[in-house]
Amino acid sequence: MLKHKDLIENIKDPFILFKKWYDLACKTEINDPNAMTLSTLSNNQPSSRVVLLKSYDEIGLVFYTNSNSKKGKSIKENNNVALNFHWKTQNRQIRIEGIANIVSKEVADSYFKTRPRNSQIGAWSSSQSDDLSSRDELVKNIKDFEMKYKDKDIPRPSHWNGYLVMPNLIEFWQEMPFRFHDRVLYLKSDNSWKIKKLYP
């Protein structure tokens, strides 16, 4: 009933397994294979939203956002976060728990430079998560910043930052027939990963 070949590969390093799953999702998902749900905790209240994975290595996963946003303030208060990828084409999810820290100015600057000009203007024009009185207010902000930076390079706003999530827990979840799903949990301790299987 459960085909062995469908079980999660036995790999010591979770980032090698992550890369295999992510690369496959990039080929098969209709859009946004790099979309991940980011959960934060503030005043004992969890909050989730989707952000885009922009880079990763064996240290962690990086996304970009406005540090004055709801999530930015929440991470400042408590940098324990969770990430979740759901790849529908593969019937897979990856759950991650870890610590988020702001990446260096140099890393954020160089990524900001690669963004389309309109996105750079957007980073200045949107006071993310603040009240907006009308759409016109946003359009006016965009026009003002377009004027301000006309024929000039657009610098990265200091409130627009990258966050590196360093995982201490990574769970790989593979759907299996009759809900006998395969779950493999990697837990970091003393700088190495311990591996466990979990009941579905």
Ligand SMILES: Cc1cc2nc3c(=O)[nH]c(=O)nc-3n(C[C@H](O)[C@H](O)[C@H](O)COP(=O)(O)O)c2cc1C
């Ligand atoms: C597919 C997708 C990708 C998104 N990527 C980002 C992102 O990389 N950074 C970001 O700040 N918001 C992104 N958003 C918007 C966030 O989900 C969210 O609406 C916004 O960041 C405000 O969240 P907050 O008020 O909790 O801070 C994305 C939304 C979707 C649906």
